[in-house]
Structures are given as structure tokens and as C-alpha cells.
Amino acid sequence: MTILPNISFGLGCMGMSQWYGPTDEVESVATIQEALDSGNPYLDSAEAYGPFTNEILIGKAVRKRRHDAFIATKFGFPMIQPDGSHLPADSSPDHIRHVVDESLRRLQTDHIDLL
Numbered sequence: 208m209t210i211l212p213n214i215s216f217g218l219g220c221m222g223m224s225q226w227y228g229p230t231d232e233v234e235s236v237a238t239i240q241e242a243l244d245s246g247n248p249y250l251d252s253a254e255a256y257g258p259f260t261n262e263i264l265i266g267k268a269v270r271k272r273r274h275d276a277f278i279a280t281k282f283g284f285p286m287i288q289p290d291g292s293h294l295p296a297d298s299s300p301d302h303i304r305h306v307v308d309e310s311l312r313r314l315q316t317d318h319i320d321l322l
Contacts, residue, residue, distance in 0.1 A: 217250065220265060223239075223264055224260045225256060236267060240268060243269070243272060243276060248275055248276050250269070250276055251279045252265050252278065252279065253282065254280065254281070254284075254309070255282075255286050258294075262280060262313035266315035266316065273316055278314060280322060283296055307319065310322075
């Protein structure tokens with residue numbers, strides 16, 4: 208069991224994948240790396256960010272230094288997929304297991320620190 212480290216602030220990564228204008232993967236990975244280098248391990252994501260692409264981005268950024276990162280991700284939001292189809296909110300036990308498996312795959316890790 209991972210205990211939440213003493214963190215006074217975190218890096219919200221949503222804007223690296225959507226909402227605030229054009230995104231830049233190279234710049235976003237560099238920002239995440241700088242946060243880790245500066246002693247800020249807390250990275251906040253969600254499957255809905257992108258959707259799905261924010262977790263992929265974080266996975267790329269921390270792949271070689273997962274031990275330095277504390278990853279929080281969320282699920283259960285209704286989402287509109289890139290093809291325009293809708294995914295309803297779903298927090299059923301079976302869906303949670305599926306979501307966690309998919310988040311682990313996208314994040315390229317064997318654990319999520321905070322779900």
C-alpha cells in the first residue's frame with residue numbers, strides 16, 4: 208500500500224491534452240519531467256482527459272522514472288469520444304476493474320497511487 212507522500216502541491220495535467228487550446232506533447236513531457244526534477248511527484252489525470260490521451264502522455268513522461276511519480280487518475284465521468292459517440296457514467300464494479308486495467312496499460316505502470 209502506498210501512503211500519500213507529504214505533498215504541498217501537484218501538477219494538474221488535464222490542459223496538456225484538451226480544453227485550453229493547442230497541445231504540445233514534447234512541451235508537456237518536459238513540464239512533467241521538470242515537475243519531477245523539482246520534487247513535485249504528484250501528477251493528476253483522468254481517463255476523461257483527452258479522452259484517454261492524458262494517461263498515455265503521463266505514461267510516456269514517467270516511463271523511465273515511475274519511482275519518482277505519484278499518479279492520481281479518475282474515472283466514471285460521462286465522456287464524448289473522438290468519434291462523437293457517448294460513454295455514460297459508470298461506476299459499477301465490473302467497469303471499475305476494466306477502467307483500472309486500461310488506465311494501467313495507458314500509464315505503462317503496474318500501479319496507480321490514487322484512484
